Amino acid sequence: MxxxxxxxxxxxxxxxxxxxxxxxxxxxxxxxxxxxxxxxxxxxxxxxxxxxxxxxxxxxxxxxxxxxxxxxxxxxxxxxxxxxxxxxxxxxxxxxxxxxxxxxxxxALRTAAASAVSIKHLAPEEARVLGMIGAGHQSAFQMRAAARVGQFERVIGWNPHPEMLIRLADTAAEIGLPFEAVELPRLGAEADVIISITSAFEPLLMDGHVKGRTHIAAMGTDTRGKQELDPALVARARLFTDEIAQSLSIGEFQHASAAGNISNSDVTAIGRVITGDHEGRGDAEITIFDGTGVGxxxxxxxxxxxxxxxxxxxxxxxxx
Structure with a gap:
């Protein structure tokens, strides 16, 4: 061995x-x-x-x-x-x-890589503003990976504990992008790509926050009850994930599924986009990738x- x-x-x-x-x-x-x-x-x-x-x-x-x-x-x-x-x-x-x-x-590297894969294949071509929700250990990996595949010009971020935002500011400076701490309504309105990387069990990003063409990567800890996004936001987006069954049972889409707002057929495995079997974003205003973290x-x-x-x-x- x-x-x-x-x-x-x-x-x-x-x-x-x-x-x-x-x-x-x-x-x-x-x-x-x-x-x-x-x-x-x-x-x-x-x-x-x-x-x-x-x-x-x-x-x-x-x-x-x-x-x-x-x-x-x-x-x-x-x-x-x-x-x-x-x-x-x-x-x-x-x-x-x-x-x-x-x-x-x-x-940390494979989790960040998964969101970066989703950004490559699903983000709006005109995406220039990266929004970060969460400032824990994984957030720095997420920001660096996103910057490698996107053409971002600035980063905005929010964390429930504002004193931790220094990690986002330092990481943005490291990759040469300006950073600004903002409240969630402004983050949802201005960011073209949003990465949520928290351990929340109640929604942080609400349906009314998100404006315009946006891609969201929900990358937080997955388990029964976890929740970072408003189910109403999930219900009006085009949905992608790494593993459909896992997303609907322990991932971000479990709540919208339990409420009957979405079904299995509303969620697409991102691998189908990579292989060319699915159009991906198409004409959707909002896309969400739920990164549940598969073995x-x-x-x-x-x-x-x-x-x-x-x-x-x-x-x-x-x-x-």
Whole structure:
């Protein structure tokens, strides 16, 4: 078994490589070459943590495995990030474990890559203003990834704890874009692309906030009850996701679905847009991509990083 420690990931996996891996696996899902296993995700009754497993099999890339981990909201007191995970890969020919890979940075990179894929394929061509809702650890990855695929001229942002907005301001400065903190009604009215990356359980962005041609990437923590967007906003948008069943059960579209405002047929897998099987935005005023975070994304980036680590002598071989 190969072990790739968390400390080695930053020197191996680039945002560009993560984007390519995620875009490819979304296409493989749409073509039927890859599929996800049912997700296990539960509140464990300790430290307010959510813990679970996401896995799948990509026949085209021969990636089989799972990611184990979750969300520990109190980790700041321990000087740790809230999301903690490890990816395990298995040999699809024999069933033997083939690799254990640190999953924290990979999760951040693949999550940001997913929203960037949605921006590439669904954002209005004229998009110039990026709106950020949330200023946690993941927000910086999201902004950098969006800037790589979009032609943004400025960034506006909101966070329930304004003192955290310095992260957005610093990240915008790093990529050479002006940043302004605004309230949500103004963010919804001015932003052409909106990334929401929070752990909210009540809607933040309301239907009345969003004006004009807009693409929204709802990328916050997914579990039963999570909610970042007003169901009325969801109901009037053209909807896309990584995994339809997951989005309707634990993702952003669960509330509109439960209320009967949307059905399964109203949601399209983004892989169909990537493969050219769906027109994507078309003439829609608002598009929403619900990034629920599928196990296949984790396997794709982990598989890529294992190969790089072996080539560069950064993987440790362990006999089990």
């Amino acid at each position: 190969w072990v790739v420690p968390e400390a080695e990931i930053a020197g191996l996996m680039t945002p560009e490589a993560a984007f390519d891996a995620v875009e490819a696996v979304f296409a493989a899902m749409a073509s039927g070459e890859a599929y996800n296993f049912p997700v296990v995700r539960e509140a464990i009754g300790h430290e307010d943590a959510l813990y679970g497993f996401k896995g799948g099999f990509d026949k085209s890339a021969l990636n089989l495995g799972l990611k184990a981990g979750g969300y520990w909201p109190n980790n700041q007191k321990r000087d740790l990030i809230n999301h903690q995970s490890t990816v395990f890969l298995f040999d699809p020919d024999t069933g033997r474990v083939s690799a254990a890979v640190g999953g924290n940075l990979l999760t 296949l994304q984790d396997l794709a980036v982990a598989g890529a990083v294992v190969e790089l680590a072996r080539q560069q002598g950064k993987a440790v071989k362990v006999e089990i």
